[in-house]
Amino acid sequence: MKTSKNLLKIILILGLLTSIPTYAANIFLNSTYPEARFFPSDKLHAWCNHMASVVIESKWENISTINLVLKYDTKKIKIISVVPMDQSQSTNYSIEYDKILFNKINNEDFKNTQTALFNLYYKSNENITGNTFEFTEGSYMTTKYWRVIPLNKTFSIPFARAPECEPDVVPPIINMIKPLNKTNWVALDSSFIFEIKDDWKWIDKKNLKLSINKQEYLYDDNEIIWSGDQLIVYPRTRLPVNKAIPVTISISDKQKYWWANLQSEKFEIRTANWLVLENYLDPFKFRELSLWYENFRWTQKECALVWNIYLQDDWIYQKSWKSILKKLWCAIPAQLQNVSDEIHTAATTVVEKIEKKSYISVFAVIWRALFLMTFILKLHYRHWFTKHKKIVEQYKKLSMD
Numbered sequence: 001m002k003t004s005k006n007l008l009k010i011i012l013i014l015g016l017l018t019s020i021p022t023y024a025a026n027i028f029l030n031s032t033y034p035e036a037r038f039f040p041s042d043k044l045h046a047w048c049n050h051m052a053s054v055v056i057e058s059k060w061e062n063i064s065t066i067n068l069v070l071k072y073d074t075k076k077i078k079i080i081s082v083v084p085m086d087q088s089q090s091t092n093y094s095i096e097y098d099k100i101l102f103n104k105i106n107n108e109d110f111k112n113t114q115t116a117l118f119n120l121y122y123k124s125n126e127n128i129t130g131n132t133f134e135f136t137e138g139s140y141m142t143t144k145y146w147r148v149i150p151l152n153k154t155f156s157i158p159f160a161r162a163p164e165c166e167p168d169v170v171p172p173i174i175n176m177i178k179p180l181n182k183t184n185w186v187a188l189d190s191s192f193i194f195e196i197k198d199d200w201k202w203i204d205k206k207n208l209k210l211s212i213n214k215q216e217y218l219y220d221d222n223e224i225i226w227s228g229d230q231l232i233v234y235p236r237t238r239l240p241v242n243k244a245i246p247v248t249i250s251i252s253d254k255q256k257y258w259w260a261n262l263q264s265e266k267f268e269i270r271t272a273n274w275l276v277l278e279n280y281l282d283p284f285k286f287r288e289l290s291l292w293y294e295n296f297r298w299t300q301k302e303c304a305l306v307w308n309i310y311l312q313d314d315w316i317y318q319k320s321w322k323s324i325l326k327k328l329w330c331a332i333p334a335q336l337q338n339v340s341d342e343i344h345t346a347a348t349t350v351v352e353k354i355e356k357k358s359y360i361s362v363f364a365v366i367w368r369a370l371f372l373m374t375f376i377l378k379l380h381y382r383h384w385f386t387k388h389k390k391i392v393e394q395y396k397k398l399s400m401d
Contacts, residue, residue, distance in 0.1 A: 025141055027068070027151045028055040028114070029133055037260050038167045043158040047126040048165035049080065052133075054102075056141070056151075057114045066117065068102040068151065069138040076131045080121040093118065099136075128159045163256035171261040172198040172251055177230075185272040186245075188238045194231040194249060204254040207262075211248045213239060242273040 031052045034041050044050055056066060072079070074097065082100060084091045090105040102118060124131065132154060139151040178193035179186050192212065196203055205226065208219040212235050217224055225232040239245060250264035310321040 025059070025063075025149045025151065026057045027135055027139070027153050028057065029053075029120075029155045030055060031157055034162075034167070035169065038162070038257055040160045040162065043160040044124065045162035045165055046124055046128045046159045048162070049121065049123050052120045052122075054117045054120060055114045056117055058141075063106045064142045064144050064146075065106060066102075066104045066141045066151075067138065068100075068117075069136050070100040070102070070120075071098055071134045071136050072100075072122075073131060074098050076125045076128050077122045080123060082118055082120055084118040085116045124159055130159055131157050133157070167257050168198070168200040168253040168255050168261055170199060171263040172196055172203050172253065174249055174251065174263055174265045176247070176265075176267050179269060183270070185276070186239065186269050187272055187276050187278040188241065189277045190235075190239065191278075192233040192235070192247065194233070195229055196231055196251060197229050198253060201254045203251050205251075207250075207252040209248075209250045211246070213243075213245045213247075239271045241271060243271050245269050245271060 029052050031044060031050065033043075034045060054068070054070070079095050079100065082093050082095060082102075084093060084102075084104075086104065091103070093100065093102045100120070104117065134154045135151055137152065139153075141149050141151060143149070173196070175195045176192065177195050179190065205219040208217075208224075208231075210217040210224075210233065212233065215236060217233060223234045223236055225234075245268065247267040247269065248264070249267075250262060252263070253261040255261070306321070310318055
């Protein structure tokens with residue numbers, strides 16, 4: 001009988017023991033390392049400000065209190081601040097000479113999760129190569145079953161010198177503000193304006209790389225003007241007529257990490273399909289510039305007008321007229337092709353006879369032809385200069401819109 005009672009007691013005790021949960025907890029100190037582009041990224045940067053997060057992990061929810069003692073070497077680091085995740089009265093902390101004391105009464109469930117307790121902000125020594133944070137004796141947590149679980153642990157953190165402590169992580173922003181509407185045609189003497197902004201350390205002008213229609217520009221070229229956030233560029237040569245012009249620009253932050261934040265942009269603009277300029281020119285300069293462009297031609301109406309004069313003029317001068325028309329790229333109308341050939345054949349025969357008899361001066365023919373050529377060209381350039389002024393006015397209205 002006694003044996004049965006003793007056996008029953010043993011079973012009851014074992015049942016009570018197995019009903020008590022097994023506790024497991026761990027403490028972590030997670031340091032924030034720099035991005036890969038800011039070397040060395042596998043170590044913290046000496047002589048800089050750092051942040052580490054203290055995290056606790058528990059397998060059960062029945063934590064009653066957390067008490068931590070975090071010691072550090074005062075010759076290597078200086079504590080700046082401690083920021084608890086829970087700002088309520090259940091959390092207390094203090095920074096002493098060589099340690100941080102932290103206490104929290106748990107009002108939350110820590111079940112199978114990692115929970116951040118506080119963030120630690122500190123600055124490292126200039127010549128530091130490594131540092132140790134140690135959760136020493138006095139670091140523990142208690143459960144609601146009055147069990148104490150120690151949280152002693154040591155964390156070794158490597159350090160190394162770096163070019164600078166606070167690299168700019170955000171690249172510059174580049175916008176083209178002139179021409180604003182890149183789908184409209186652009187005047188051939190147009191300037192370009194870029195807006196370049198950076199919210200932190202601004203930009204390094206020396207790293208500017210700019211290409212307009214495959215012409216390269218550097219930060220200190222005469223064609224470039226810096227004005228606050230704006231970069232104004234006056235192309236070295238006038239843009240070609242009716243072409244798609246590629247524009248590329250790149251620039252980096254002003255920091256010691258070479259090209260750490262390089263920003264590049266590509267644009268494409270369409271130039272005007274004739275000699276359209278932003279600025280007025282006098283007729284002589286306009287005539288000079290107009291000869292630079294391959295597609296400088298008379299219109300069909302202008303050519304027809306001159307062909308009409310050609311047919312009505314004396315046969316002696318028609319050969320000169322035809323030469324002028326060819327130089328101005330005026331094709332012979334089909335309906336006049338046979339007529340003009342017959343006229344020139346007859347004119348050539350007569351001129352040869354006159355030249356033999358010396359009835360007419362060759363110089364007189366040449367001077368009259370040159371005079372008429374000059375007169376017609378002046379009329380032509382005057383006409384196109386007037387048209388140019390109207391087009392410029394239209395362009396300025398479009399650009400303002």
